[in-house]
Amino acid sequence: MVLRISITTDTEMMELIDKYAKENGIDRNRAIIEMIENGFTKATGTTPFSPNQKQTFEEYHDIKLSLEALKQSLMELTDEVKLIHHIIDVELVRDMKPVPFQSKKWWEFWKTP
Structure with missing residues (x-):
């Protein structure tokens, strides 16, 4: 199931997201998804989560x-x-x-x- 969400963040965080997206050659939405997945992986210490x-x-x-x-x-x-x-x-x-x-x-x- 796909769920659309809306977030509010400061400009510094958006700059970091844009920098990550540019380094990996992906768009902003994909960068946010990957960063959330990496955060879950690091927080739980398990295998990467991939929807x-x-x-x-x-x-x-x-x-x-x-x-x-x-x-x-x-x-x-x-x-x-x-x-x-x-x-x-x-x-x-x-x-x-x-x-x-x-x-x-x-x-x-x-x-x-």
Whole structure:
């Protein structure tokens, strides 16, 4: 069961939490959860307490968001490749000059100059 709580703290404590989060590369909420878990572990002297349900959901949500961002980036890359392919194709067609036998109609080959 997940329970949402609200706490009030001073700025020094928030600075410590933010510093911990920055050092570990996590967000503030995750830092608070880890600090509470570490506090329980130290206070009881037992194995670490880990409520995995909420953390797993958060990790799933983060992975889903990053996959959506990756999908969007790949779509943009696909559009760019199509555009570049079109530009190259247009440039090649513009530079092409017909070969002499392709510039004549079939009946013009019988004519002698």
